[in-house]
Amino acid sequence: MIGTPGFVGERLTQAREARGLTAVSLAELIGAKSTSISNYECGRQSPSREAMERLVIALNQPAAFFLRPMPPGEPADIWWRAMSSATKSARGRAQARHAWLREIVAYLSEYVDFPAVNVPDFTLPVDVQQITTKMIEDIATECRSFWKLGTAPIADIVLLMENNGIIVSRGELEAESLDAYSQRPNDSEHPIVFLGSDKASAARSRHDASHELGHLILHRHVDAKNIRNPVLFKLIETQAHRFASAFNLPAQGFADQLWAPTLDAFLALKPHWKVAIAAMIMRCEQLGIINEDQARRSWINMSRRGWRRQEPLDDRLTAEEPRLLRRSFELLVDEGIKTPEQIQSDLMLNAADIESLACLAPGYLSGEAPDVAAMPQLRESLRSGTGNVLRFTPRRG
Amino acid sequence: MKSDGPDSPFPIERRKSVAHILLERLVGAVPKEFITRLLERQQTIYQQAIAKSVDESWTTIEATNVLPYIRRGFCESEFRKAGIECGLKTFDMPHVGENCSCVMIKANGLILTEHYVDGPGQFVRDAESRKQNAAVNKWLDEFVDERLLIHPLPKIGRKPIYLNVLHGGHFANSDTDSLTIDSASCFLRFAIPEEGSKKYLYNWSAQEVLLAYATAADTAVAPQAIEDKAQPRKKAQVLKLKKNAAGNIE
Numbered sequence: 001m002i003g004t005p006g007f008v009g010e011r012l013t014q015a016r017e018a019r020g021l022t023a024v025s026l027a028e029l030i031g032a033k034s035t036s037i038s039n040y041e042c043g044r045q046s047p048s049r050e051a052m053e054r055l056v057i058a059l060n061q062p063a064a065f066f067l068r069p070m071p072p073g074e075p076a077d078i079w080w081r082a083m084s085s086a087t088k089s090a091r092g093r094a095q096a097r098h099a100w101l102r103e104i105v106a107y108l109s110e111y112v113d114f115p116a117v118n119v120p121d122f123t124l125p126v127d128v129q130q131i132t133t134k135m136i137e138d139i140a141t142e143c144r145s146f147w148k149l150g151t152a153p154i155a156d157i158v159l160l161m162e163n164n165g166i167i168v169s170r171g172e173l174e175a176e177s178l179d180a181y182s183q184r185p186n187d188s189e190h191p192i193v194f195l196g197s198d199k200a201s202a203a204r205s206r207h208d209a210s211h212e213l214g215h216l217i218l219h220r221h222v223d224a225k226n227i228r229n230p231v232l233f234k235l236i237e238t239q240a241h242r243f244a245s246a247f248n249l250p251a252q253g254f255a256d257q258l259w260a261p262t263l264d265a266f267l268a269l270k271p272h273w274k275v276a277i278a279a280m281i282m283r284c285e286q287l288g289i290i291n292e293d294q295a296r297r298s299w300i301n302m303s304r305r306g307w308r309r310q311e312p313l314d315d316r317l318t319a320e321e322p323r324l325l326r327r328s329f330e331l332l333v334d335e336g337i338k339t340p341e342q343i344q345s346d347l348m349l350n351a352a353d354i355e356s357l358a359c360l361a362p363g364y365l366s367g368e369a370p371d372v373a374a375m376p377q378l379r380e381s382l383r384s385g386t387g388n389v390l391r392f393t394p395r396r397g
Numbered sequence: 398m399k400s401d402g403p404d405s406p407f408p409i410e411r412r413k414s415v416a417h418i419l420l421e422r423l424v425g426a427v428p429k430e431f432i433t434r435l436l437e438r439q440q441t442i443y444q445q446a447i448a449k450s451v452d453e454s455w456t457t458i459e460a461t462n463v464l465p466y467i468r469r470g471f472c473e474s475e476f477r478k479a480g481i482e483c484g485l486k487t488f489d490m491p492h493v494g495e496n497c498s499c500v501m502i503k504a505n506g507l508i509l510t511e512h513y514v515d516g517p518g519q520f521v522r523d524a525e526s527r528k529q530n531a532a533v534n535k536w537l538d539e540f541v542d543e544r545l546l547i548h549p550l551p552k553i554g555r556k557p558i559y560l561n562v563l564h565g566g567h568f569a570n571s572d573t574d575s576l577t578i579d580s581a582s583c584f585l586r587f588a589i590p591e592e593g594s595k596k597y598l599y600n601w602s603a604q605e606v607l608l609a610y611a612t613a614a615d616t617a618v619a620p621q622a623i624e625d626k627a628q629p630r631k632k633a634q635v636l637k638l639k640k641n642a643a644g645n646i647e
Contacts, residue, residue: 112629152621162627257611262581268604272611272620294580297569301581328629337635 003046006067013041015059015066018096018353020089020174030054064348071103090175094194098181100349101192101357105167107347108328111337114190115324117165119216120146126221128236136239139217140246151253153273157209158320161193166216168209168322170195171356179204182212184220191216195322202317203276207244209320214243242286248275249283261290263301270313277302277311325358329365340365415537416599420609422558423587423601426505429610431483432603435564436585438475443566443578446471451576468513473500476511476562493525506555508533511562517584518600521561531594533557538592561588563600 016026016037023041027034032051039045047055056063108114122139125131144150147160154160158168173179173196184191193212195205218239226232254273258265261284266277273280281302285295302308332338344351344365351366446468450460480487480502490510491498502509508530512521521527536556566583568576585603590596 108629111632111635113632114629115626149621154623155620156623159623159625159627163623163625262583262604264584264602265604265607268602268608272608297579297581301579324627324629327627331629331631335631337631 003048004052004066005046007040007046007052008066008069009041009043009046010070011066011068012037012055012059014096014099015055015061016041017089017092018100019059020093021059022089026058029058060352061350062344062348064345065350068348071099071106087175090173090178093175094173094178094181097353097357098183098192098194100353101169101194102183102185103349104325104347104354104357105190105192108325108332109190111332112328114167114328115163115165117190119164119166119191121220122217124218124221126223128219128222128226128232128239131218131239133242136214136218136242137246137251140214140243141250143213143217143247144250151250151256153253153275154248156320157206157213157248158195158322161209161213162322162324165190166213167192167324168195169193169325169357170197170205170319170322170359172196172198174198180208180212182215184216197319200319201276201311201314202319203270203274203279203311203314205319206274207248207276207279210244210247211240213247214240218243245279245283245286249273249280251287254280254283255287255289258284258289261294261298263298263305263307267312270311271317274317277307322359326360329354329358329360340367419558419589419599420601420606422505423507423560423606424609426507427485427509428483429607431479431485432585432607434479434482435475435562436603438479439564439583439585440566440578440580442471442475443468443583447576447578465513472511472513472564476500476502490526493529499526506557508557508559509562510560511564514563514565516565517563517586517602518597519563519565520596521563521590521594523594527561527590528594530559531590532592533559534589534598535592537589537598558589561590561597562586563588 016023021029023037024034027037030051031054036045036047036051040047052063052066055066120143122142124135124139147164149160158170161168167190169192171194173194175196175198178196179199180193180195182191182193193209193216195208195212197205199205215236219236222236226236257269257272258280263277266280269275269280270277275283281290281295281298284290285292290298299308329343332343333340338346340351344354347354351368352362354360355362355364355366446464447460449467449471450464451457452460477487477500480500486503488501488503489498490501499510510527510530514521537558563586564584566578566580569579569582570577586600587603587606588597588600591598
C-alpha cells in the first residue's frame with residue numbers, strides 16, 4: 001500500500017491531542033485500528049491516501065499540516081498553572097495548542113516587532129524553597145513601582161503585560177482543572193501567557209494573569225525539574241498565588257480602602273479592584289486584617305450566600321481581552337503584506353484554530369460566518385395574523 | 398475625572414438618578430468617620446450588651462429577654478457619642494407616648510435615628526414618632542417611581558430628609574449557648590423611609606455609602622489607567638520588500 005510521502009507523525013499526535021482524542025477514539029473515527037494510529041505517530045507507517053483524507057476530516061486540519069516539519073529546538077516543557085488535578089488529556093490538549101501558538105508567534109515575528117520585553121529581573125534564589133513570603137511581597141511592590149502603577153487598582157492587567165512584551169492569548173482550555181499557563185522559552189524570545197476563559201469570571205482571569213506574571217518573574221531561573229516534583233510544584237504555585245494577591249491588592253492601597261472586612265465591603269470593592277471576593281478574603285488574612293477564625297467564618301458565609309459557586313458581579317465584569325496578536329494579523333492584512341488565504345497557507349493550520357489562538361474575530365481569516373445557533377421561530381400559523389393593538393384612553397384632566 | 402464642581406463628590410458620569418443625589422447629600426452632610434466609628438464599634442457593642450444581659454441570678458432565657466433592652470441602651474449611647482465626636486447635633490427626642498426617648502442626630506437637614514433590625518431589608522417596628530418623622534420625606538415620593546426618567550435631575554437643595562440607620566447581626570452559632578456575634582453577619586445601612594413609614598424608598602449599605610466617600614475624595618486609589626502601547630510594528634525588511642515589490646510592478 002502506498003503511504004503519504006513526507007507525513008510527520010508528531011503532527012498527527014499534536015492534532016489528535018489538540019482535539020482531546022485518544023488513539024483509540026481517533027481510530028474509531030476514521031475506521032482504522034488503534035495500532036495504525038500508533039504506527040503513523042511514531043513514523044513506522046504513513047497513512048494511505050484514503051486514511052489521510054479521513055484524518056484531515058476527523059482532525060479538522062489541512063493536509064499540508066501533517067506534512068509540515070516540527071519546528072526545531074522545541075524547548076523543555078515549562079508548565080505552570082496546570083493544577084495537579086489536570087488530566088493527561090487536558091494537559092496534552094493545552095500543550096498541543098500551545099505549540100501552535102508558538103508557531104503563530106514565530107510566524108508573526110518574521111513580519112512584525114512586538115513591544116520589547118520589559119519585565120524586571122530580580123536576583124532570586126534558584127532554589128524555590130529559599131524564596132520567602134517577604135521577598136514575594138517586596139517584589140510585587142517593586143514591580144508596581146517599576147511599571148509606575150502606584151497603589152491603585154490596575155485598570156487592565158492583560159494590556160500591561162502586552163505593553164511590556166508579554167504575548168497573551170485567551171480561550172477555552174476545555175478543562176475544569178486548568179486555568180492558565182505560561183512559558184518563557186529563553187531570554188531572546190517573548191514570554192507567552194495563555195489564560196483560560198472557561199470559568200467566565202473576569203476577576204478570576206485577572207488573578208490568573210497576575211499569577212502567570214508571578215511565575216515569569218519569580219521562577220525565571222528555577223530549574224524545570226522542580227515542576228515535576230509535586231511538593232516543589234505546590235510551593236511554586238503558592239508563591240505565584242501570593243505574588244498575584246500582592247500585585248493585585250497592594251497592602252497599602254487595599255487596606256486604606258477597606259473599611260470593614262465583611263462580605264458586603266468586599267462586594268462593594270469588587271468592581272473597583274476587579275478582584276474576586278475570595279481573593280480579598282485571602283488577602284485580608286495574609287495582611288493580618290482578619291485572623292484564621294474570621295476567615296473561616298467568611299468562607300462559611302460565602303457558601304451560605306451561594307457565592308462559592310458563583311460570585312456576584314461575575315456576570316457583569318468584562319474580561320480583559322488580549323490584542324497584540326490580533327493587531328499583528330490585522331496589520332499584515334491591512335497593509336497588504338499578506339492576504340488571509342496566504343496566512344492560512346503559510347501557517348498550514350485550520351483557520352478557526354488561528355483565529356481562536358490569536359483572539360481574532362471568528363471568520364476573519366476563513367471569511368466564513370461563525371456558527372450561530374438557530375433561534376426558535378413562531379409557527380407560520382401564529383405569525384400570519386395581525387397583532388392586537390391596545391388603545392390607550394386619554395387621561396381626563 | 399470630571400466632576401460637577403468642587404463640592405460634588407460624584408463625577409458627572411455617575412449622576413444618573415435621584416438616588417445618587419441623595420447619596421451625595423448624605424456623604425456631604427455626615428462625616429465618613431461617623432460611619433466608620435459605628436462599623437468599628439458595632440460588634441463590640443453587641444458583645445457588651447450580651448455580657449451585661451448574662452447574670453448569675455437568672456438563666457439564659459431571662460438573659461435573652463432583657464438583651465434587646467440593654468442592647469438598645471448601648472446602641473443609643475454609642476450613636477450619640479459618635480454624633481458628638483463627629484461634630485453633629487444630637488437630641489434626645491421623647492416618643493409620642495412619652496414612655497421613652499430616642500437619640501436623634503441632625504446634619505445639614507438630614508435627620509437620623511438608629512434601629513436594631515433582624516435583617517438588612519427589614520422594616521423598623523411601627524411607631525407613631527417614626528411615622529411623624531417620616532412625614533418629612535413626603536416631597537421625595539414624586540421622584541421615586543420615575544427616578545431614572547428625570548432629566549435634568551431635580552434640585553434637592555436643603556430639603557429635610559429622615560433616615561433610619563439600620564443595624565444588626567447574628568450569633569455565630571445558633572446550636573450552642575455560645576453568645577458570640579458573627580462579625581461577618583453584621584450590617585449597617587442607611588435607609589430613607591417613605592412618608593407613610595411603610596417601606597424604604599432607598600436602603601444603602603454602609604459600604605455603598607463609604608464607597609461614595611472613596612469615589613469623592615480618594616483620587617489616589619482611582620484605577621491606574623494603562624496607556625495602550627500594545628502595537629506591533631512592521632519590521633524594516635518587510636517595508637523594504639514591499640517597496641521593492643511595488644517597484645517591480647511599476
